[in-house]
Amino acid sequence: MDPVNPWLDADEVRRMAERLMMPVREPAVSVADAGFDEAFVGYASERPAPPAPPVPPAPPAPFTPVKPPAPAVAPSAAAARGPFLDRIQHFRDWMSREYAATGMFILDREGAVIFDESDHGRLHFLARSLALASRRPGTSAANVHVKIGAGTTLEVIPVETAYGCLVLGAVVVEALPPAAVSAVMAALAQVAAPPTAT
Amino acid sequence: MINIAVSSQKGGVGKTTVSINLAHAFARAGVRTLLVDADPQGSVGLSLTRQSRLLTGFYDYLQDPGIPMDRLIVPTRLETFSLVASGQASDYEAGGGMGAHLARVRAFLRGADARGFDLCIIDTAAGLFGVTSDVIASSEAVMIPQQAEPLGIRSVPKLLEGLNRLRVLNPRLSVLGVCLTMVQQDLAESTEAAAALRQLLPPEMVFKTQIPRDGLFVRASARGLPVGVLDDGAGAQLVFDSLRAEIEAKLEPSDAAHATFG
Numbered sequence: 001m002d003p004v005n006p007w008l009d010a011d012e013v014r015r016m017a018e019r020l021m022m023p024v025r026e027p028a029v030s031v032a033d034a035g036f037d038e039a040f041v042g043y044a045s046e047r048p049a050p051p052a053p054p055v056p057p058a059p060p061a062p063f064t065p066v067k068p069p070a071p072a073v074a075p076s077a078a079a080a081r082g083p084f085l086d087r088i089q090h091f092r093d094w095m096s097r098e099y100a101a102t103g104m105f106i107l108d109r110e111g112a113v114i115f116d117e118s119d120h121g122r123l124h125f126l127a128r129s130l131a132l133a134s135r136r137p138g139t140s141a142a143n144v145h146v147k148i149g150a151g152t153t154l155e156v157i158p159v160e161t162a163y164g165c166l167v168l169g170a171v172v173v174e175a176l177p178p179a180a181v182s183a184v185m186a187a188l189a190q191v192a193a194p195p196t197a198t
Numbered sequence: 199m200i201n202i203a204v205s206s207q208k209g210g211v212g213k214t215t216v217s218i219n220l221a222h223a224f225a226r227a228g229v230r231t232l233l234v235d236a237d238p239q240g241s242v243g244l245s246l247t248r249q250s251r252l253l254t255g256f257y258d259y260l261q262d263p264g265i266p267m268d269r270l271i272v273p274t275r276l277e278t279f280s281l282v283a284s285g286q287a288s289d290y291e292a293g294g295g296m297g298a299h300l301a302r303v304r305a306f307l308r309g310a311d312a313r314g315f316d317l318c319i320i321d322t323a324a325g326l327f328g329v330t331s332d333v334i335a336s337s338e339a340v341m342i343p344q345q346a347e348p349l350g351i352r353s354v355p356k357l358l359e360g361l362n363r364l365r366v367l368n369p370r371l372s373v374l375g376v377c378l379t380m381v382q383q384d385l386a387e388s389t390e391a392a393a394a395l396r397q398l399l400p401p402e403m404v405f406k407t408q409i410p411r412d413g414l415f416v417r418a419s420a421r422g423l424p425v426g427v428l429d430d431g432a433g434a435q436l437v438f439d440s441l442r443a444e445i446e447a448k449l450e451p452s453d454a455a456h457a458t459f460g
Contacts, residue, residue, distance in 0.1 A: 007352045008352060008355050
């Protein structure tokens with residue numbers, strides 16, 4: 001009897017292995033641009049990060065929703081945009097209340113921004129890369145967390161929805177426990193669900 | 199300095215045996231080698247030093263930035279071979295998720311580099327999370343001992359998934375490959391599992407050298423020695439010399455920094 005192959009997807013394993021043997025494109029962002037503070041040395045580059053260019057002052061509102069990409073989440077932007085953003089705002093408030101999230105963004109399956117908080121746009125690259133690296137076809141998406149600075153952790157939670165996989169990035173004090181991750185996944189899936197006919 | 203993490207998804211696959219004897223093989227070849235015990239179980243220290251539980255070590259350094267690097271390094275009778283034990287703090291909660299100890303691990307490796315070592319081999323705890331993930335995210339290369347038995351090989355997909363994730367944090371990480379361990383030529387399940395793994399993965403991802411299951415390793419560990427030091431250990435030493443040569447060939451390409459292995 002074959003001791004291995006009945007237990008795993010050989011094609012998928014081979015694809016993952018081949019991906020590991022290929023050189024990885026260096027991230028097109030510096031450590032600073034990736035959104036980490038001075039404590040983070042995650043990327044392999046030992047070069048000091050160039051001084052950050054001056055950035056315009058952030059708008060006063062802590063969260064600034066951006067226009068959702070039409071096909072990914074809102075099939076009919078005119079009809080769905082308002083209610084969807086309302087639901088996202090409620091979700092953000094809930095994340096803040098329940099898990100002390102100080103920032104949040106949501107990307108669609110193409111990496112386009114559905115919702116963002118102005119201060120954390122630089123974490124998108126990391127979040128999407130982690131989410132992509134954590135996914136395997138045929139399995140449910142898994143969460144990943146990475147410490148991004150003193151007392152701040154980026155929790156990356158891929159969530160399967162009717163519109164494909166959304167990537168939630170939440171800036172929290174420490175990694176969320178599994179039960180909390182499940183609750184967040186369920187909540188975001190509900191938020192992103194298309195309106196039901198009444 | 200080159201850093202090689204010795205890691206696996208599953209425990210009990212021979213990481214410590216591979217780490218100790220591979221480090222010894224490099225040191226015998228004249229490469230100034232530092233073997234670091236980053237497994238909270240302290241297996242390297244327990245194998246090679248009788249007073250390992252008294253030594254200040256790697257986890258102490260992670261916990262206390264005030265500990266000088268020189269206090270950690272334990273010389274051996276072989277001039278080119280030094281150790282860092284796991285340490286007193288090795289039982290402390292080593293979790294904290296990916297990235298929690300990255301800065302301290304990087305500081306440790308910079309300190310080792312500054313002390314003139316050519317190679318740092320890091321024996322990690324099983325699983326690709328916590329401190330182990332930070333060690334891999336700080337290393338140039340990772341090698342994966344894998345016991346030649348069906349159950350262990352079924353954990354390979356999870357291992358590959360974890361390594362792909364860590365390469366997001368460390369795009370320069372080179373995966374040296376999987377090294378089959380505890381191979382029993384007289385046991386069909388063992389040889390079949392080894393053959394299945396070789397069929398499953400790309401050839402360049404599995405070391406040609408296999409580590410046999412051998413009572414010599416138990417005897418060497420009991421005496422606190424690398425296997426090559428035993429009177430009848432020459433054969434086993436050849437196996438690790440072969441593994442060393444394969445690693446040197448994999449690390450050689452173009453980078454002038456690797457010339458210390460030449």
